[in-house]
Amino acid sequence: MNTPSANIKNWLITSIRNGKFPPGTPLPTRHQLMAQFNVARATADRAINDLINESWAYSRKGSGTFASIPEEAEPRLYFVDASLPFAQRVASGLNGKIPYEMLSISEVNAQLPRISRPGSRVVWYLPHQYSYYFISILANASVPQMLINRHIKRCSYVMTDTINCINNAVKSIHTQHPDLNWGLLLPPFNTDYYYWYEREIAIYQALANLNIVPSVSIRSEGITPHSYWQASARMLDRINKPQIIFCPEIHLATQLYSLAYERDIKLGDQLFMLLTDYEENLQPSHGLYMLENDWDAMADVTAKWALTQEPKLEQHYINSQLHSGEPLLV
Numbered sequence: 106m107n108t109p110s111a112n113i114k115n116w117l118i119t120s121i122r123n124g125k126f127p128p129g130t131p132l133p134t135r136h137q138l139m140a141q142f143n144v145a146r147a148t149a150d151r152a153i154n155d156l157i158n159e160s161w162a163y164s165r166k167g168s169g170t171f172a173s174i175p176e177e178a179e180p181r182l183y184f185v186d187a188s189l190p191f192a193q194r195v196a197s198g199l200n201g202k203i204p205y206e207m208l209s210i211s212e213v214n215a216q217l218p219r220i221s222r223p224g225s226r227v228v229w230y231l232p233h234q235y236s237y238y239f240i241s242i243l244a245n246a247s248v249p250q251m252l253i254n255r256h257i258k259r260c261s262y263v264m265t266d267t268i269n270c271i272n273n274a275v276k277s278i279h280t281q282h283p284d285l286n287w288g289l290l291l292p293p294f295n296t297d298y299y300y301w302y303e304r305e306i307a308i309y310q311a312l313a314n315l316n317i318v319p320s321v322s323i324r325s326e327g328i329t330p331h332s333y334w335q336a337s338a339r340m341l342d343r344i345n346k347p348q349i350i351f352c353p354e355i356h357l358a359t360q361l362y363s364l365a366y367e368r369d370i371k372l373g374d375q376l377f378m379l380l381t382d383y384e385e386n387l388q389p390s391h392g393l394y395m396l397e398n399d400w401d402a403m404a405d406v407t408a409k410w411a412l413t414q415e416p417k418l419e420q421h422y423i424n425s426q427l428h429s430g431e432p433l434l435v
Contacts, residue, residue, distance in 0.1 A: 109142065109144050110155065112142070113152035114152045117133075117152070118161055128171075128172050128173050129173070130171065132172055134169065135149040135150055153170055156170075160173060161175060163221050163222055164221060164245065178224035180204075180226065181206070181222075182203050182204070182206075182226045183207075183208055183216075184230065185208050185210060185228065185232070186230050188230060190400070191404055192205075194400070194401055194405070195408045198405055198407075198408025199412060202412060217243075226248070226411050228411070229255070231254055233297060234296070237257070240260060244260060249415075251411070251416075252264075255300070260418075261420060262420055263420075263421040263423060265396075265398050265424075267303050267304055268303075269422070269424070270427075271381065272314065273427075274427045275308070275312065275379070276314075278394060279315055279317070285347050286321075286347070286348045287320065288319055288321040288322065288323075288340065288343070289305075289351050290336060290337065290350050290351070290357060290358070291323065291357075292353065293325050323336055336357065337357070337364045344370070347375055347376075348375070348376060349377035350377070351378075352378065353381045355384055359384060359386070362378065371392075372393050376392065377392045382396070383398070392429075394428065394429045395428045395429075397425055398425050399424065402423045406419075
């Protein structure tokens, strides 16, 4: 025997099939369903949510729920704030099977009605705090989404395995230079950049695994260039023996690099650096270690996910490369 919510769902599907509610037209509101079937709001909500999850309907925030037919849904991929090389790599993996569009975050709100349609897939490239408002709306509308190098549990994502990569990098460097002291040059606490703190946690774990306690830890008071310069100067003032400094924020790291150059402190002698980002303007050299994300691998995973008929929840971790003159897989 069907539940009340199943009866409502089946009635709606039949009504969509026979043309009472053609694709793109509004479906009855939850209050109308409550009155028609004499059910509680939770029952009507469950029927509508099941309809959306099975692609018989899609939701537009503030406008209601609209009918659709799953087999008639046309797939389309949307990139949000993606770098051109990344989008091109994904597109090459699609082999022309799915049309795609590139949007900026400022365009998403106006495009929500289109993005919410069945068949849509959305790729968020390095989404920031403002993006998660729209990610939540689309998740509630059951739109498949892939987050690139960021993660939340309810969405698919592909990202660097931060903890594993930093741990392996620290072990590799410690094997080569077991006598180096470790120091931490850290950005300020800022909720917009939570991944800084994932990296910070990872370095503490990696050092603890080797029974290493950082000899110095300095945190910048702000994210302005002047704040970064002050923190870098304080760090360099504390160096009195060969030191390797871990920095999880690339702009802070480049400030340290530049200031060390001004002070004629040579990398690979008194100063070594481990950075969690690859900066092309900093040539890999003895004493400078940089972790580089494998964007091509992330793009290939994204293309494969987008090509599936009904993209499912997928969560992948990718290794990075440790560069110091010569690349070394970690």
